[in-house]
Amino acid sequence: MLARLALSVTTATTVAATGCAWRYRQRTLTDPLTGLANRAALETEFRRRRRSGPVAVAVGDMNGFKAFNDTYGHRFGDQVLIEVARVLARETSRGELPVRLHGDEFAVLLPGVHNQAAAEHRVRQLQDAIAQITAIDGQPVEVSMALGVMTMPAESADLSRLLGSADDRMYGDKHTNRSRTEIAIPQPQ
Structure with a gap:
């Protein structure tokens, strides 16, 4: 007994x-705010998946995000981040990993893309999905994200280099017409 x-x-x-x-x-x-994977998860998943085929990483941040916080406060800004995370989680395909790196910066691990052009096409799809956010807590908003992406063969892929190159491309994207850099936020009544 x-x-x-x-x-x-x-x-x-x-x-x-x-x-x-x-x-x-x-x-x-x-990530405690959005429920997405965080940088540690990205590093773990990158090491696990980079064994075969090309790998790409997209890095992006919100255009004009500071205006949300300045106009409506940080709670509203948090709601914007949560909604962007929902869209990324919903729009990523099986095997892709959406990540919140910090602040208003996100990344998406895109394993198995065949080339840079395919990765850039995928990024435009994600940007278009994020641009469909039209209201947060009943407040009309325009949301956009600048995204840059870099692809490398698996055998030479290095996450730090991929993130750095994608980040450089993201800043290039901020200066093109593909990303709106002005956020139209109606003034509170």
């Missing part, structure tokens, strides 16, 4: 510890 009780306690303790460890790991790989 005592042996059964000890086995039951040990089993329950192991199950509880395993559950706690899993929840802790999930928290360390998830």
Whole structure:
């Protein structure tokens, strides 16, 4: 009887510890505001997936994001980020990983794209989806994101180089007509 009780306690303790460890790991790989993966998850997934085929990473940030915070406050800005995260999560395909890096900066891991042109096409699709956000908490808004993407063969892919190159391209995108840099925010009444 005592042996059964000890086995039951040990089993329950192991199950509880395993559950706690899993929840802790999930928290360390998830952005607390948006629920998207975070940079640590991106690094883990990049190492896991880069073994075969080309790999691409898109980096983007919100155009005119400061205006949301300045006009409506940081809670509203957080709601914008949460909605952008929802769109990215909904619009990414199986195997793609949307990530919130920090602030209003996001990334998307795009494994298996065949070339830079395909990666750029995918980025335009994501930009178009984000531009469909027309209201946050009943407030009309225009949301856009500048995105840059870089592709490398798996055997030479380096996440830091990919992120840096994609970031450079993102700033180039900010200066083209593809991304609106002015955000039209109606004044509160």
